[in-house]
Amino acid sequence: FSVTRKQSVPIDGQKPGTSGLRKKVKVFMQPHYLQNFVQSTFNALTTEKVRGATLVVSGDGRYYSKDAIQIIIKMAAANGVRHIWVGQNGLLSTPAVSAVIRERVGVDGSKASGAFILTASHNPGGPHEDFGIKYNMENGGPAPEGITDKIYKNTKTINEYLIAEDLLDVDITATGVTSFGGPEGQFNVEVFNSASDYVKLMKSIFDFESIQKLLSSPNFSFCYDALHGVGGAYAKPIFVEELGAKESFLLNCTPKEDFGGGHPDPNLTYAKELVARMGLGKSDSQGEPPEFGAAADGDADRNMVLGKRFFVTPSDSVAIIAANAVESIPYFYSGLKGVARSMPTSAALDVVAKHLNLKFFEVPTGWKFFGNLMDAGLCSICGEESFGTGSDHIREKDGIWAVLAWLSIIAYKNKENLSAGRLVTVEDIVRNHWATYGRHYYTRYDYENVDAGAAKELMAYLVKLQSSLPEVNKIVKGIRSDVSNIASADEFEYKDPVDGSISKHQGIRYLFEDGSRLVFRLSGTGSEGATIRLYIEQYEKDSSKIGRESQEALAPLVDVALKLSKMQEFTGRSAPTVIT
Numbered sequence: 001f002s003v004t005r006k007q008s009v010p011i012d013g014q015k016p017g018t019s020g021l022r023k024k025v026k027v028f029m030q031p032h033y034l035q036n037f038v039q040s041t042f043n044a045l046t047t048e049k050v051r052g053a054t055l056v057v058s059g060d061g062r063y064y065s066k067d068a069i070q071i072i073i074k075m076a077a078a079n080g081v082r083h084i085w086v087g088q089n090g091l092l093s094t095p096a097v098s099a100v101i102r103e104r105v106g107v108d109g110s111k112a113s114g115a116f117i118l119t120a121s122h123n124p125g126g127p128h129e130d131f132g133i134k135y136n137m138e139n140g141g142p143a144p145e146g147i148t149d150k151i152y153k154n155t156k157t158i159n160e161y162l163i164a165e166d167l168l169d170v171d172i173t174a175t176g177v178t179s180f181g182g183p184e185g186q187f188n189v190e191v192f193n194s195a196s197d198y199v200k201l202m203k204s205i206f207d208f209e210s211i212q213k214l215l216s217s218p219n220f221s222f223c224y225d226a227l228h229g230v231g232g233a234y235a236k237p238i239f240v241e242e243l244g245a246k247e248s249f250l251l252n253c254t255p256k257e258d259f260g261g262g263h264p265d266p267n268l269t270y271a272k273e274l275v276a277r278m279g280l281g282k283s284d285s286q287g288e289p290p291e292f293g294a295a296a297d298g299d300a301d302r303n304m305v306l307g308k309r310f311f312v313t314p315s316d317s318v319a320i321i322a323a324n325a326v327e328s329i330p331y332f333y334s335g336l337k338g339v340a341r342s343m344p345t346s347a348a349l350d351v352v353a354k355h356l357n358l359k360f361f362e363v364p365t366g367w368k369f370f371g372n373l374m375d376a377g378l379c380s381i382c383g384e385e386s387f388g389t390g391s392d393h394i395r396e397k398d399g400i401w402a403v404l405a406w407l408s409i410i411a412y413k414n415k416e417n418l419s420a421g422r423l424v425t426v427e428d429i430v431r432n433h434w435a436t437y438g439r440h441y442y443t444r445y446d447y448e449n450v451d452a453g454a455a456k457e458l459m460a461y462l463v464k465l466q467s468s469l470p471e472v473n474k475i476v477k478g479i480r481s482d483v484s485n486i487a488s489a490d491e492f493e494y495k496d497p498v499d500g501s502i503s504k505h506q507g508i509r510y511l512f513e514d515g516s517r518l519v520f521r522l523s524g525t526g527s528e529g530a531t532i533r534l535y536i537e538q539y540e541k542d543s544s545k546i547g548r549e550s551q552e553a554l555a556p557l558v559d560v561a562l563k564l565s566k567m568q569e570f571t572g573r574s575a576p577t578v579i580t
């Protein structure tokens with residue numbers, strides 16, 4: 001092949017958000033749009049990470065992925081990359097990409113130094129929906145802000161990109177290596193099985209035998225909903241082939257370009273079928289619900305965990321996994337190095353860390369901040385309220401890992417009486433946890449696609465309010481007399497304890513004397529308008545008060561949050577789009 005230098009001009013709005021660049025497919029299909037971003041990424045990396053390097057390109061299989069993969073292959077060839085690895089059919093979950101970067105060895109002994117992940121995660125897919133791209137580094141984790149800032153800067157000055165226009169399209173439907181001759185020697189594209197490296201890693205972390213026993217017990221039943229995302233490509237090899245689950249336990253496990261027209265976001269609103277099966281919907285399926293249910297998002301890094309007629313909040317989930325990991329999961333038998341959560345995630349994990357005397361960190365939203373802690377050996381388990389849970393086995397959150405962690409805990413709690421007595425259920429495990437550590441009532445209100453200007457004004461108003469706490473408390477008491485005083489308020493700022501880098505403006509916090517919190521922040525993953533997220537949390541230690549309905553327990557704080565922020569006045573919305 002030969003290298004063509006294509007003239008280009010900067011295109012506005014290519015700033016990577018919380019997790020890469022996400023836009024409507026139509027935006028990505030504009031001439032030079034994807035190319036500018038990919039070249040800007042190559043230009044942001046040091047030469048040895050590009051020339052002669054091995055890179056992974058794959059994603060959740062959403063609409064436009066196949067075209068994007070061929071474009072990136074041609075650009076990689078032209079930029080001097082030596083090997084490109086592609087998951088079969090272009091499919092790799094985000095956690096699998098991370099695992100592949102860290103673990104996989106190519107047919108010629110090469111190791112990957114980075115990856116382009118093609119996904120817009122939990123955003124819908126299809127010709128009229130979202131596409132996305134993000135770059136992950138040598139440690140398997142998302143590019144840090146230093147790199148994403150550089151990429152953005154490059155997109156604003158770009159004037160050309162390199163592409164091997166005459167390179168033939170590679171068949172990515174079959175595994176194998178295709179070699180091309182280029183000006184700097186050989187260029188290889190290796191298509192490999194999407195699941196095998198990841199499955200191998202999972203088998204090295206968990207006790208598959210004990211999980212298999214649980215899944216085959218007549219007392220236990222299970223349901224996994226991949227919402228037609230890439231999780232389906234892992235669910236069958238792991239749950240069915242390795243662990244012996246019945247195929248009927250799997251729901252929506254065929255990956256589709258448009259996720260079957262749905263919203264591949266594993267929460268009570270969008271995972272409708274699973275929610276109905278688990279007995280939590282408005283019109284539930286017939287028969288007794290399974291004991292355990294879980295769902296994944298489009299790129300399978302998120303997870304929702306459900307028990308029979310029971311919802312586990314993600315903030316509780318990470319706390320419960322941390323509290324039980326050392327006895328239930330072989331990977332953690334030697335102990336935990338530390339735990340971490342994102343700022344808006346509830347403090348349930350903090351309480352566990354305190355009890356178990358573990359190092360604890362609170363980082364800004366987005367997985368990239370956990371990676372530094374893990375690379376420095378400071379953190380074993382971490383999570384976010386947004387249905388993200390993971391560990392230092394890779395540098396991304398990991399939906400299937402979280403499910404295997406829960407199955408391990410359930411298997412451990414039932415190891416004595418699996419076939420005899422009554423099963424220790426998901427609900428039992430959660431209620432016992434609350435009885436020991438107290439309960440963090442938690443909810444999140446999302447106002448999606450509001451006017452960007454109005455969202456900014458609301459945030460500015462909340463920042464200004466903070467300057468006088470007595471004033472704020474007067475307003476709060478005027479709204480509800482049954483909430484405690486606000487003790488402090490700030491805009492969250494994070495100093496990375498490993499590299500000292502500072503991230504500012506990471507959300508506005510109002511912290512109450514009794515441990516309750518209100519957090520407001522703007523989403524960094526949307527593709528249109530602005531999304532305001534409001535996080536509401538209340539801690540209850542009194543064991544006689546831990547069994548309340550969450551929305552009811554939080555009603556006073558919700559009232560305060562909405563009125564204090566003048567939510568309706570600023571946004572014109574009388575209700576959120578999604579409540580989780």
Ligand code: VG1
Nearest residue numbers: 018019121366367384386523524525
């Ligand atoms: C959201 C979540 C955040 C998560 C991010 C990426 O970001 O709140 O916790 O890390 O999505 O998840 P934001 O900026 O919209 O609040 V995923 O599954 O899209 O990779």
Ligand code: CO
Nearest residue numbers: 121297299301
């Ligand atoms: Co995701």
